[in-house]
Amino acid sequence: MVLEKLGNVLRKATDKIANAVFLDKNLVEGIVRDLQRALIEADVNVSLVKEISEKIKKEAFDERIKGVEKKEHIIKLLHDELVRILGEKKEVVLGKKNVWLFVGLYGSGKTTTIGKLAAYYAKRGKKVCAVGLDVHRPAAPEQLKQVCDKINVPCFVDLEEKNALKIWEKFSKEIGKYELVLVDSAGRDALEKSLIEEIKKVSDKVKATESFLVMSADIGQTAKKQAQAFKESAGITGVIITKMDSTAKGGGALTACHEVGVPVVFIGVGEKMNEIEIFEPEGFLSRLLGMGDLKALMEKIHSVMDSKELERQQKRLEEGKFTLRDLQTQLDSMGQLGSMDKIMGMIPGFGKVKEKVGEEKLEEQQAKVQKWKHAINSMTPEEIENPSLFEKQTSRIQRVAHGAGCSTSDVRALLKQYKMLKEMIAGGVGEGGMDQKTMMKLAKKFGKKMRF
Template sequence: TQLDEKQVDEGLRKIRQALLESDVALSVAKEFVANVKPKAIGQEVLKSITPGQLLVKIVYDELVKILGSEKSEINLNTVPPAKILVVGLQGSGKTTTSAKIAKFIEKNFNKKVMLSSLDVYRPAAQKQLELLGSQNNIQTIPIIEGQLPIEITQRTLAAASLSGSDVIIFDTAGRTQIDSVMMSELNNLKKIINPIETFLVADSLTGQDAVNIAGEFKKTVDLTGIILTRIDGDGKGGAALSMKSVANCPIKFLGVGEKIDDFEIFHPERIANRILGMGDVVSLVEKVSENLKKEEVEELEENFKKGQFTFNDYLKQLRQMKKIGGMGKVLGMIPGISKIKKQIDESNIDESLLGKQEAVILSMTSKERDNPKIIDGSRKKRIANGSGTDIALVNKLLKQ
């Protein structure tokens, strides 16, 4: 069967709701759903999954494509020193992120990095960057009280040339997008610095404001990348889709904690899962598609309909479940199950039970597997001994 328009419309209504609940901006959610619809209609539905699950997979693939279709490595391909400008709203975590970028570059590219704070407005902002630099052995431009951002920039460029720095990271003052004076200053700094990378640092909890923020910064300084912070918190990730859609530049990194090393290259799959909030239906669809042969699925379904579901069929299902990753993994992929994850974790699912049940079935004769009613007391004893289990487990399996 194929997905028809009615199924797609019904499913996309729920998807749109999920996007809005994940703080994706309304305009972005509308556009996204409109683009997905023609791609979904007519798609082949495998018998082992529902139309709804297939639609989630199509939506997920589209999300991943939008979030990560561009190459997102940091660009240092220029005559040294490579200059990186870090911009963003007040309180988005720019200063900590600037130090994290420096550490990441030194560790992964073996480059000499200099940090420079241009934030002369927030009390102790320059001191904060200086402290982060000294704690992590990263060179920081010395503070001279009373200097303006443009003067600090010129001093930094001269100092970097003298010290042989490969990369300079400029941490700018936090500003609101409606503050025209501050945005104008940012524009002037960009002209003097001429950075190869201009990163917008944004809090993943930004929500519906994300579109305005990304739009204003993109207009002022022409962003080359986005870094999302506090991704370890309760944010649902919608800001990522909104910003990516409006700014039209790649999300390059995620801040995933307070420590200097809590900094990761952006993986679109992770945010796509978070935005949809529908369990890992996608992995379930993929793994079922990979591991189940179509003929086997049809044979199992046919036997089930006729009431002829034998231990041979059950054995196939057990092996399939083990291939996917066990009972806990399968449960974790089911939509809505995250709400009772704690209870599942506390119930201590015995994954070894699958192996024991497999051993019991393998100890049966082919006649016993096809017709378990013939298994009497002496047969149960033989099966228990042959499988290295006990009669209680054999009885339990026969009653299922």
Template sequence: MVLEKLGGIFKNALNKITNAIFVDKKLVEEVVKEIQTALLSADVDRQLVLQLSEKIRELALNEKIKNVEKKEQLIALIHDELVKILGGEKKELQIVKGKQARIMFVGLYGNGKTTAIGKLANYYSKRGLKCCVVGLDVHRPAAPEQLEQLAERAKITAFIDKKEKNPEKIWKNIEEKISKFDLILVDTAGRDVLSDELIIELKKLNSLINPQYSILVMAADIGQAARKQVEGFVKAIKIDGVIITRMDGTAKGGGALVACQEAKAPVLYIGTGEKLQDIETFNPEAFVSRILGMGDLATLMEKVRTAVSEQEIKKTKRISEKFTLLDLYEQLESMSKIGPLGKIAELIPGFGGMKAKLPENMLQVQEEKLKHWRYAIQSMTKAEIDEPEKIHDTRISRIAKGAGISASEVRELIKQYKLLKDLIGPGGMNTAEGEEGQEIGEANLNQIKGMGISQKKLQKLAKRFGRRIPGL
């Protein structure tokens, strides 16, 4: 991911500050140069980069501040200034279940507008809202078909008319049908450029639809040019926010984010991949924390909610006392929906820096192993899934052959299953919903200690989950 490279430069600069014995002029210039390189490569406005550079120099060379305090203040300054130029506070749409909201999406061709609509429909439907999409792009070939396919993948209703070429007629024909939905996401026509013809059409549709929100969709690779595009659309209709797509594929994403802030159009969401769940609410502070290697747990939890439905989450909370391989399979399926382990690792505090020190391809190897475990479970009979303890050598060979994996991988799966069963089962770390203070059994405590977890970490873990651990 392009952001990894950007984050690597910033982490290197911060490490120089924290590891330095003294903060002198030579160190400051090295740090400033690295930060300038990172921001300019991200297409951030040169004037903003120079302003930040001067603030760093001013603080670093202030002799009234003690050296230790100076290090902390420098890191805090870099963090806070980056948050400020990216928009400061997080901006959110006020969308609630039971109160209908209409969102009109605008944007030029090739910026991922229709895909963004599909992603956002999936995002809100996973949060319990009844969503539908409406196709009013009558100019781009295959636009209705694309929206229809995205809606099918997200399992939501799509209102399209492949024959009608008047968007106003399409809207009037479906206006009564959409009354039962919480959220209506409307795809409008784009053009190669922001022409007078497009502006007239958008103004008419805006008056007809009367949306609660109008969102502009732009690709990250336009960089600083985003400001001009935002200002052009603002002249046509009121823009409540922006979605920046393709943040995972360009070095210019930072420039686009900053340009939107300068144009007074808050970035609401960013697209981070091709899958339906690859969309995040944009939180400047969390975004900067991730770049600086400090993690972003809020986005991690949001990814879980976007990938896994509320029904699936409730099901996970009610894992039966008889933990089977089917339960484990469902957990592996949920993990695969959240995203690659590498992306997940970036969001875990403290793991961002650790990730760079791991052997090359280690996370990919682990990801492949989880995939093989899923294949193994798919190759088992119902009896084997319900009672894996009864799987002997002959069955292991058959399962391995059916899954196209080695017998040792099947044995490893069964071993991990048994460990999880002991931890989750009666006397383990599992509690029924609403129970507090259940003790972790002595046998399980010994197993956890065997993993190399210190007493101090165990105490923190116990406190977090409301458990009592005997002997600690």
């Protein structure tokens, strides 16, 4: 999980405050010390850590605020201060024609990020293409082309031409047919004068509507210097932070961008093509606190399923149709969403369940899901459409288990979960569809019944 250690400390801090009979000096100072340690380990600027600490202490020892009101006040203060240092959300609104220029130093993950965003918007019905204008790094155009071919997004590159502006001119007529154009620019080992000049020329030529700096989360507080330099020299409009899932320094990179007044727009949270998220400080903090982030989960669902498939499944659910094949489709989509650990972190009420269950049990459950998919593939079309046949003829269960290479208890567990889900869907999906409120209701109900 992204910034897992910081999240654990924040959850414990809010629980201690909420459950305390009295907020005495020792308790407050202990909570503040734990918070300071966690924020510093997440590479947050020491001056920001000190500022938050002083504010919490001041409010905690203010005699004018009493009892329950004081506890709620401090929890709100902690929440608001953390949201403040994460920065404001930048709304990225697409117009009729959009050209996004991506800049950054070597190793930041520019090419992969372009692929992820191309997939993200293509899934949402946008006409997207990529253009390779990095003429310096060896094999950069080939890499971009490979990434785009995997996700079936058009990519315009010229392997021979070494002038970025001429490449743009060559393909300008074709590029004009697309709603969103993602432009890869040259990188360097450091922010050199030649790089700045090239970025400015490319930006003017392509008429960029947005210029995004791509940075790796593992540079921590160094992000401040880099974001400041690119802001002053290249006029960037936002930052994309990659590799948030593989470093403890992500907090430093996020807060550093806020300090220089450059908003974080997207964050990369894994290696898969769908593992990129719009950065929303409120939702991000909510997940850290174990309160979930349904909006981000809905976004992820849209990233792995196109709108037509979602509409088709929604229509079937509204008609009360839900077979084992539908369940298999849902399990496949869930696999694309990421690990069970990540998914549970996004569902309200599942944060604490996840902690109690433990990583080992979650991995076991993930392995069990794979067995369920194999079991469905071993069933006849009649059995998939009408699972009640298994209740009438239990010998079918043994045959399916043998074909899938799993035990009969695995098949029985699958049928039990299917039955439970069908009952829940029948009672939870109406003509209005599966909105966030309904999802929360089903998630809580599912959480009570789920067995690991």
